[in-house]
Amino acid sequence: xxxxxxxxxxxxxxxxxxxxxxxxxxxxxxxxxxxxxxxxxxxxxxxxxxxxxxxxxxxxxxxxxxxxxxxxxxxxxxxxxxxxxxxxxxxxxxxxxxxxxxxxxxxxxxxxxxxxxxxxxxxxxxxxxxxxxxxxxxxxxxxxxxxxxxxxxxxxxxxxxxxxxxxxxxxxxxxxxxxxxxxxxxxxxxxxxxxxxxxxxxxxxx
Numbered sequence: 345x346x347x348x349x350x351x352x353x354x355x356x357x358x359x360x361x362x363x364x365x366x367x368x369x370x371x372x373x374x375x376x377x378x379x380x381x382x383x384x385x386x387x388x389x390x391x392x393x394x395x396x397x398x399x400x401x402x403x404x405x406x407x408x409x410x411x412x413x414x415x416x417x418x419x420x421x422x423x424x425x426x427x428x429x430x431x432x433x434x435x436x437x438x439x440x441x442x443x444x445x446x447x448x449x450x451x452x453x454x455x456x457x458x459x460x461x462x463x464x465x466x467x468x469x470x471x472x473x474x475x476x477x478x479x480x481x482x483x484x485x486x487x488x489x490x491x492x493x494x495x496x497x498x499x500x501x502x503x504x505x506x507x508x509x510x511x512x513x514x515x516x517x518x519x520x521x522x523x524x525x526x527x528x529x530x531x532x533x534x535x536x537x538x539x540x541x542x543x544x545x546x547x548x549x550x
Contacts, residue, residue: 371418386418427470446520492536
């Protein structure tokens with residue numbers, strides 16, 4: 345078993361499941377929390393993540409298959425997507441792919457799913473298909489405010505990690521998103537994104 349990533353919420357390992365490469369995700373114990381509460385939170389989040397992974401696959405979103413869920417250990421074994429994170433691709437490839445990412449996010453939002461961690465590292469290109477991974481912070485919600493938070497995060501990521509192509513990438517993302525959610529929802533969500541940005545820009549410390 346090989347450690348791939350140490351995260352704030354979970355550690356990610358490469359492992360095997362029935363002779364196939366797989367990912368093992370184990371949620372971390374938070375020592376500052378009451379152990380019973382910590383266990384309960386981990387259990388709830390593990391259940392939620394596995395449920396949402398099943399839901400997104402049902403609506404046609406390419407995502408990892410779940411092989412095994414262990415609630416006692418707060419762990420999930422899932423399919424490893426062997427492609428390359430969008431984050432690591434050259435800018436000339438990222439720009440056109442952001443339209444597809446916009447469509448995927450639009451499909452999730454249209455079906456009441458907020459991803460919660462929309463970064464270009466959580467989209468994997470494999471055999472010309474964009475897969476969505478890491479639903480650890482996802483939730484079922486139809487609130488436009490929650491969907492706006494998703495969009496605000498990916499906009500921030502594009503601005504910080506892909507600054508040179510930000511304008512083209514964001515424009516393509518919005519085009520893909522709008523094509524799925526429609527004009528009315530698109531206007532509402534993007535207006536809320538602007539509201540979030542203005543609150544952050546003019547926030548004062550009291």
